[in-house]
Amino acid sequence: MNEYDSDRIYDIAKNINYKKTNNLSEADCYVLNTCHIREKATEKVYHDIGRVKKEFRNKKKPIIVVTGCVAQAEGDILLKKEKYIDAVIGPQSYHLFNSTLLKLEKESNKINFTEFDVIEKFDNLNRFKNSSSSVSSYLTIQEGCDKFCKFCVVPYTRGAEFSRSVKELFKECKELVENGTSEITLLGQNVNAYNYEGKRLSDLIFEISKIENLKRIRYTTSHPIDFSKDLIDIHRTSKKLMPLIHLPVQSGSDNILRNMNRKHDIHYYLDLISELKKSNPLIEFSSDFIIGYPGETDKDFDASYELLKKVGYINTYSFIFSPRLGTPAAEMKKIDNKIAKKRLEIFQREAERIKMKYRKKLFNKKSTILFENRSSRKKDEFFGRDEYLNSVIVKSNENLKGKIKDVTITNGNQNTLFGEIISNSEKKDFAA
Secondary structure: OHHHHHHHHHHHHHHHOOOOOOOHHHOOEEEEEEOOOOOOHHHHHHHHHHHHHHHOOOOOOOEEEEEEHHHHHHHHHHHHHOOOOOEEEOOOOHHHHHHHHHHHHHOOOOEEEOOOOHHHHHHHHOOOOOOOOOOEEEEEEEEOOOOOOOOOOHHHHOOOOEEOOHHHHHHHHHHHHHHOOOEEEEEEOOHHHOEEOOEEHHHHHHHHOOOOOOOEEEEEOOOHHHOOHHHHHHHHHOOOEOOEEEOOOEOOOHHHHHHHOOOOOHHHHHHHHHHHHHHOOOOEEEEEEEEOOOOOOHHHHHHHHHHHHHHOOOEEEEEEOOOOOOOHHHHOOOOOHHHHHHHHHHHHHHHHHHHHHHHHOOOOOEEEEEEEEEOOOOOOEEEEEOOOOOEEEEEOOOOOOOOEEEEEEEEEOOOOEEEEEOOOOOOOOOOO
């Protein structure tokens, strides 16, 4: 979502004659777009600004703007602690970006825009065409969350759930495809809670599937309790919807799930996986796990470990619990860090074993790859992804960017698969 937001910030700034530069030393404005999910996010802000300070020690200072969720959560603190920052703009105030820059060009007063007005934000953003021309692009359809998991800062930095209209999303999606996009990933903090005037995520997927040159559709991130029957069913009927679902569980223990306020138990979660598999047997799953959540016992950890093995996730993202300022979990007593680290090591070792076992099953099999760009390593290598987001590299003298080809996977490792093009395999037509 931050990548999408960063692109949209640039789409806005172009209208007052700002251009991107890869040369930090020539920048007139430096924008640091932040995420508050991971540990030490604020420290990274200060570290990055320190780098800018060093670069501009003997030059005119650039305008420094901190945007995103760290700006929302700690805006006043940032402005007081780091005098080099000129403005903080929260994620619901990006539409004020240009007026902020123009004001800062004329005066030196600090500016803090961290009010929640998501409707005004998107109404204004719709005035600026999305200029992304990537083969695979992101599209934010929903923001905010009403679930209030005790560890999560999103309701406090992104606000309540808000869904954009089908009409404006179809228009933006069509613009992206006209720019050269073949794959759209629909984004939301709680994407399957999408609901605009009775239209659900499945309705939106059905509508954008009608765009002729849109070849693949994905969505992330989902909450288990918002998987409606119509969304499960569209995984059976849609040819463009990819069969990988990121379904965060956070813990395999019902006790910990209750403490997290996740609003579901493991029985419900496994039933949901079963229903999705019935709808489309080709579906695979990835997930998030928090290890060492306050109160986690050996038994609770073992439950997460067993769930990992039972589901056989093809990818997992696991982290030791990290408290976020202002969340209920931040006030809870943390478990011993050595115990948490040991559990994470055990968990990740098994997760990698499962992942590699799955990948080896792909060797000498056909995969369908959408190629995104030329490899940065060699000119005759191209990078793409299969239906399950596995990274694949092949050699080719033909420019494969934007094309979908059948590939025989020859070998691979934990991060990348390697393959060979099956001749005359480009995919032309896609049914909705």
